[in-house]
Amino acid sequence: MSDQPKSKNITWQKGCIRLERREALLKQKGCIVWLTGLSGSGKSTLAYGLEQALIENGHLTYVLDGDNVRHGLNKDLGFSQEDRHENIRRVGEVAALFADAGLITIAAYISPYQQGREHARKTVPEGRFIEIFLDPPIEVCEQRDPKGLYKKARAGGIKNFTGIDAPYEKPEHPEVTINTANLDTQLSLEKILSHLTQAGLLSYNDQS
Numbered sequence: 001m002s003d004q005p006k007s008k009n010i011t012w013q014k015g016c017i018r019l020e021r022r023e024a025l026l027k028q029k030g031c032i033v034w035l036t037g038l039s040g041s042g043k044s045t046l047a048y049g050l051e052q053a054l055i056e057n058g059h060l061t062y063v064l065d066g067d068n069v070r071h072g073l074n075k076d077l078g079f080s081q082e083d084r085h086e087n088i089r090r091v092g093e094v095a096a097l098f099a100d101a102g103l104i105t106i107a108a109y110i111s112p113y114q115q116g117r118e119h120a121r122k123t124v125p126e127g128r129f130i131e132i133f134l135d136p137p138i139e140v141c142e143q144r145d146p147k148g149l150y151k152k153a154r155a156g157g158i159k160n161f162t163g164i165d166a167p168y169e170k171p172e173h174p175e176v177t178i179n180t181a182n183l184d185t186q187l188s189l190e191k192i193l194s195h196l197t198q199a200g201l202l203s204y205n206d207q208s
């Protein structure tokens with residue numbers, strides 16, 4: 001997977017408005033909050049709960065949801081390993097653009113491969129990528145099975161299903177790890193919000 005564009009004779013155009021000016025306007029720091037974990041681990045629940053909590057506290061934020069993006073931007077991609085890499089690459093680039101606009105960008109993706117998550121991390125400055133690893137046992141995810149996907153996968157109706165016949169590479173150094181089998185939604189949100197606060201992402205102080 002090359003990082004070099006196919007197009008030739010292109011130049012990055014630098015705008016007149018610096019990120020710091022947008023952040024001062026929004027009174028927050030643009031970043032990516034990346035939720036990763038197996039299907040049924042609670043990614044969408046926490047992503048939209050976090051979005052609501054942030055909005056209620058005056059922060060501009062947006063959720064990039066895995067299924068939603070596959071209805072438009074990534075509707076041409078399947079679930080082969082190659083397509084999964086491309087899915088995460090595209091989402092990482094979009095999330096980086098949102099973060100550069102000053103938004104707290106929430107990405108909720110299984111994102112099973114370490115390489116893809118690390119690529120997304122490198123799209124933003126250091127300290128602006130917060131990896132949230134949701135780590136309940138797979139048995140708990142199967143019991144929840146909100147979309148009936150595990151049942152279909154076990155029956156052979158879905159191929160390349162993460163955790164069943166496709167791998168999930170656990171994050172090596174996530175900023176936050178949550179076992180959502182033991183921690184309810186509200187306490188999980190409080191843990192994430194506490195980290196964002198401590199990281200200084202929910203405020204902007206002009207040091208110039």
